[in-house]
Amino acid sequence: MGTHILDSTSSAAEQSPAAKRLWIFSYWFPPVNEVGSSRAVAMARYFTARGWQVTVIAGASEAVPQTFVTDLSGFDVHYVPDSWLTRSSSFKPGRGSIAHRLSTALRLLSWPDHIRPVAQAMKRRARDLLRQLPAPDVVLSTALPFSVHAAARDTARQCGALFVADNRDIWARNPYKLTAPFYQSLDSSYERQMLASADLVVAVSEGMSDYYRATYPALADKVITVMNGVDAGIDECDDHVRDPARLRLVYTGILYGERRDVTPLLRAAQRLRSKVGIDFYGSEPEIVAQLAADFPDVAIVDRGKVPRAEALRAQCAADALIMVVGTAPWEDTLLPGKLFEYIGSGRPIIALANPGSDSGKVIAGYELGIATTQEDAIADFLARLAADGMASKTAVPAALERAHQLRILEDRLEAMLVS
Structure with missing residues (x-):
């Protein structure tokens, strides 16, 4: 023990x-x-x-x-x-x-x-x-x-x-x-x-x-x-309830400053007619504060560092989850543990990553969301999400x-x- x-x-x-x-x-x-x-x-x-x-x-x-x-x-x-x-x-x-x-x-x-x-x-x-x-x-x-x-x-x-x-x-x-x-x-x-x-x-x-x-x-x-x-026992998010007045996105983890560019998503969110809120968990406070100042039309909130169980609950409650992998050739090989946490929640994933990256291939291959750095594609995805919502996936693919x-x-x- x-x-x-x-x-x-x-x-x-x-x-x-x-x-x-x-x-x-x-x-x-x-x-x-x-x-x-x-x-x-x-x-x-x-x-x-x-x-x-x-x-x-x-x-x-x-x-x-x-x-x-x-x-x-x-x-x-x-x-x-x-x-x-x-x-x-x-x-x-x-x-x-x-x-x-x-x-x-x-x-x-x-x-x-x-x-x-x-x-x-x-x-x-x-x-x-x-x-x-x-x-x-x-x-x-x-x-x-x-x-x-x-x-x-x-x-x-x-x-x-x-x-x-x-x-x-x-x-x-x-x-x-x-x-x-x-x-x-x-x-x-x-x-x-x-x-x-x-x-x-x-x-x-x-x-x-x-x-x-x-x-x-x-x-x-x-x-x-x-x-x-995906670990057994974390895929229990059937109680997701959508707020029709607000699209809630969640990011859990470090942002790594300029190495991970989240701005295509924020620009896309500003274009949406529906209100968009993004909660950051465990991210660098100074970076989150700067993003909030640069994108005042998006309700950006720094939730600080929280216990893992609380972060998992936040993922379950989100309308979609944000992952920022980066676009350098080396980063195309990344398949972070966070992706599998997200998959366990069943909620759709918005990955700022090259579609042909390892993360992008998993997301596309199992229809888990979208992997792109193109602002227009992200804006279209957010618009569909705001209009229709997306049900949680009820089962994790066996290979994952x-x-x-x-x-x-x-x-x-x-x-x-x-x-």
């Missing part, structure tokens, strides 16, 4: 000795309310339900609200606290400009990332656990942060387990990554060496898998795609369920363990 932030339990060790054993390394894990926590805890739940003995070695971020309340029973979680470097380089809300600049400087100088001291402590915790528990058959790390891969790799080597590098984002050429210029020449070499040391490399979209195969051809045979998926995707990973691991 899950334990106090600095404590551990050993219930998993008391399970059947014949069960296969999986250790998961993840810096993000509940109760930390960060999108990366969802994939890691879903893996722990899935493999536990399938009869594996699961042990999680997780970070305990102090910079993110501890509001991801969820069931952690059936597997053990061993939390490792933040180091001084990680605490000091985290972008906590409410910090002054000097503290923010210090955090930025520390991140620029930290390599491979500012989580490395925590990852090293995670490796030490794993080494201690190996003295107490049977060795795992599989050690899986989910990144970002990328430094957790090194901790998992070294642990797998120590006990002779398979090492699986699960990647929610690329690292070396990620334009959102803060790093000093003199480190950039090292990044690709480090990424290649790290992924080459893995027995299996997992990506969350076909575009990302194709990127890895093209960038590192020697790794092509061990790259697989395991998308995020989390269990379906994780079965792909389990089947591959089973075959590797047998061979």
